[in-house]
Amino acid sequence: MISIIVAIAENGAIGKNNDLLWHISGDLRMFKRITRGHTVIMGKKTYESLPRRPLRERRNIVITDLPGETIEGCEMAYSIQDAVNLCDPAEENFIIGGASVYRQFLPLADRLYITRVHKSFEADVFFPPIDPGIWELTAQEPGEVDPKLAFHYTYEVYDRRK
Ligand SMILES: NC(=O)c1ccc[n+]([C@@H]2O[C@H](COP(=O)([O-])OP(=O)(O)OC[C@H]3O[C@@H](n4cnc5c(N)ncnc54)[C@H](OP(=O)(O)O)[C@@H]3O)[C@@H](O)[C@H]2O)c1
Structure with a gap:
């Protein structure tokens, strides 16, 4: 099983200057809780x-185009197919970004864990629109209230329609 996990602003924004657009402690805890013990692909x-x-x-x-590149503590994939081959078929495998990898895995994914950030941000990378004809919203829960944040957010789970 392949799942995408991503936080998306109202305008589809997900990052800028190779960084996130926000620091949401509750979402980071949720990310850790969902992915802990599993494979993460980025x-x-x-x-x-x-x-x-x-x-x-x-x-x-880690996916890279550079042949022979290795990173200590990581397994390397040199194509999307390579990454798919490394997935554990008996397990949930998580695609954790970024924009280019999300785009390539969206047609292959079974489930999406989306944190909807209820604000628009200036950004240089975006997540594609989620087609309700393909994806069914199966769970929804408000994010933790955080007085440090100037916005609210919602956790959503989508499953690919059969
Ligand atoms: N909001 C969120 O939840 C979230 C989550 C994660 C990331 N982000 C944001 O997303 C942004 C990064 O996204 P990005 O699209 O610029 O970069 P990215 O997808 O993280 O990484 C791109 C790199 O991955 C490798 N790659 C991608 N597809 C490949 C393929 N088919 N075959 C071989 N290698 C491949 C290449 O590495 P080489 O250059 O080494 O060849 C490419 O340069 C950042 O701003 C980050 O903060 C947001």
């Missing part, structure tokens, strides 16, 4: 943007 730029890397307590797979 593009090289997202890997480089992580403050602490590789992500602990998870199997890290």
Whole structure:
């Protein structure tokens, strides 16, 4: 099973200057809770943007075009197919970004964990629109109230329609 996990602003924005657009502690805790113990798959730029890397307590797979590139503590994939082949078929495998990797995996994914950030942001990378004909909203829950944030957010789960 392949799942995408991503936080998306109202205008589809997900990042700028190879960084996130917000710091949402509740969402980071939720990300950890959902992905802990599982395989996480990411593009090289997202890997480089992580403050602490590789992500602990998870199997890290990094996708790169550079042949022979290796990163300590990570498995490398040199194409999307390579990454798919490394997925554990008996497990949930998480695509954790960034924009280019989300775009390539969206047609292959079974489930989406979306954190909807109820605000628009200036950005240089975006998530594609989620087609309700393909994706069914199966769970929804408000994010934790955080007085440090100038916006609210909502956790959503979508499953691919049969
Ligand atoms: N809001 C969120 O939830 C969220 C989550 C994660 C990331 N982000 C944001 O997304 C942005 C990064 O996204 P991005 O699109 O610029 O970069 P990215 O997808 O993280 O990484 C792109 C890199 O991955 C490798 N790659 C991608 N597709 C490949 C393929 N088919 N075959 C081989 N290698 C492949 C290439 O690495 P090489 O250059 O090494 O060849 C490419 O340069 C950042 O702003 C980050 O903060 C947001």
